Amino acid sequence: MEEAAAGAKAIIAWGSCASNGCIQAANPNPTGAKPISKVINGKPIINVPGCPPIGEIMAGTIVHLLTFDRIPQLDGLGRPKAFYSRRVHDTCYRRPNYDAGLFVVTFDDENAKRGYCLYKMGCRGPVTYNAYGVTCWNNGVSYPIQSGHGCIGCSEANFWDNGPFYQHLASFPGFGIETTADKIGVAVGAVTVA
Ligand code: SF4
Structure with a gap:
C-alpha cells in the first residue's frame, strides 16, 4: 500500500x-x-x-x-x-413525523405502514452525517429509511461498535419528542469530544 x-x-x-x-x-x-x-x-x-x-x-x-x-x-x-456536513435526520422526508411525535414501534405495526418516523426502531439518522437522504443509492432509487429500515449510521467512525441497531431508543438520555436534531447533535458531539 x-x-x-x-x-x-x-x-x-x-x-x-x-x-x-x-x-x-x-x-x-x-x-x-x-x-x-x-x-x-x-x-x-x-x-x-x-x-x-x-x-x-x-x-x-x-x-x-x-x-x-x-x-x-x-x-x-x-x-x-x-x-x-448535514445529518441524515436533517433531510429525512419522515422528519415531520419525528417532530410530531409519530413513531413506528414495531416493524409490522400500522405506523410502519403509514411511514412514520423510525427513531424508536433504532434509527441513527439524528447522529449520522451523510448526503444519502438526498442522493439515495442506485442512481437515486432509494435508501434504508425509504425502504422502512432505520439508518445504521454507516458513515460514522466505529459505527458498528456504537450501535445499538434495532433497539428501541425511547429512553435515550436527553431526548424528548420536542427535542430538535440540533440539540441531539450538540449533545452527541459533546459526548464524542469528551
Ligand atoms: S429519526 Fe430517522 S426516520 Fe426519523 S426523521 Fe430522523 S432520520 Fe428520519
Missing part, C-alpha cells in the same frame, strides 16, 4: 472499510484491521465512508480534485464537507 501511495497527490479512502475499518475493525477486532489513515503517513487522505459508499459522492470527490487541483474541504473525520 505504501508503494502504491508513494506518487499519489492524495488518497481517497473509498467506503467504510478504508475510511474507518468498518465491521472487521469492530471490537474485539481480532485481525487488527485498520483504516488507510492509520497505515499511510504524509499524504492527504480523503475519507468517503458508507457501507456501501455512494457512487455520486465518489464521482463528486474526484471531479473536485480534477477541477480545482486541490482536495475538497474536509470535516473532522476527513470527509468532504460537501457531502457529510
Whole structure:
C-alpha cells in the first residue's frame, strides 16, 4: 500500500472499510484491521465512508480534485464537507413525523405502514452525517429509511461498535419528542469530544 501511495497527490479512502475499518475493525477486532489513515503517513487522505459508499459522492470527490487541483474541504473525520456536513435526520422526508411525535414501534405495526418516523426502531439518522437522504443509492432509487429500515449510521467512525441497531431508543438520555436534531447533535458531539 505504501508503494502504491508513494506518487499519489492524495488518497481517497473509498467506503467504510478504508475510511474507518468498518465491521472487521469492530471490537474485539481480532485481525487488527485498520483504516488507510492509520497505515499511510504524509499524504492527504480523503475519507468517503458508507457501507456501501455512494457512487455520486465518489464521482463528486474526484471531479473536485480534477477541477480545482486541490482536495475538497474536509470535516473532522476527513470527509468532504460537501457531502457529510448535514445529518441524515436533517433531510429525512419522515422528519415531520419525528417532530410530531409519530413513531413506528414495531416493524409490522400500522405506523410502519403509514411511514412514520423510525427513531424508536433504532434509527441513527439524528447522529449520522451523510448526503444519502438526498442522493439515495442506485442512481437515486432509494435508501434504508425509504425502504422502512432505520439508518445504521454507516458513515460514522466505529459505527458498528456504537450501535445499538434495532433497539428501541425511547429512553435515550436527553431526548424528548420536542427535542430538535440540533440539540441531539450538540449533545452527541459533546459526548464524542469528551
Ligand atoms: S429519526 Fe430517522 S426516520 Fe426519523 S426523521 Fe430522523 S432520520 Fe428520519
